[in-house]
Amino acid sequence: MPFECSCCGSCCMYLGDYIVIERQTAPFVFIGCCVSTGTEFIAPIDEDKRELFSDRSWIRDHPSACPFLRPSGDMIICTIHESSPVQCKSYRCTAFRISSPKGDVIGRVTGELNLHTDDPKLRFAWDDLTTRIPGLQEISEDMLRRFLEDRGYLCV
Ligand code: SF4
Ligand code: SF4
Known part of the structure; x- marks a missing residue:
């Protein structure tokens, strides 16, 4: 059965020390860094998630979470899904x-x-x-x- 992510957000809740925002280059474009490998990546916020990303209240209350994570209804989602690092894309919490x-x-x-x-x-x-x-x-x-x-x- 292929893995289906339920967008519970658990796997990203404690990655705030590993995925960091280095700097902002445009209103919704950031340079992120995977700290463990020192790899930088360009992180445009997905167009349909800009409003979610702009609300910083949740991330202020969850400082250990990845800075790109935000709640959306019952889900907790990645706001850079389209450009997220390869290790995020390939991660499966359950094989x-x-x-x-x-x-x-x-x-x-x-x-x-x-x-x-x-x-x-x-x-x-x-x-x-x-x-x-x-x-x-x-x-x-x-x-x-x-x-x-x-x-x-x-x-x-
Ligand atoms: S991959 Fe992460 S967000 Fe998706 S179901 Fe597993 S723990 Fe939850
Ligand atoms: S970039 Fe996205 S998938 Fe990767 S840790 Fe952050 S919120 Fe999770």
Whole structure:
């Protein structure tokens, strides 16, 4: 099933130290920077989101959030969606969800193949696999699914 972002905003809520605005070059055009790589990018605010961006009240109350993030109805959205950095575009908070054999969702795997779970058995199985293989980059999403499904988990 292809990943569909629900625009909950969670992944951008604490990126204010990593995506920063360096300077403004026009009324709705900024130079942004990905701090971890030192890469600058031109960030025009999407035309249909300029009004949202101009309201600074939310971002003032959420200083840890990415400076381009704004609430829009029930969603929290990126106001530079069209020009956002490549790592933002490719990010998937959920590559697949993991259910127990009974069908309860007990974890999820991100697009970067990190496991999020509170289930100790699932964590143990995951650690067992990932400590045996030196770098997760050598593991594909399909291999992880097969490994988990062989142990009775459902991956959707
Ligand atoms: S990628 Fe995931 S966490 Fe980020 S906004 Fe979309 S649904 Fe939310
Ligand atoms: S640029 Fe957009 S997608 Fe990237 S962290 Fe900021 S709000 Fe999120």
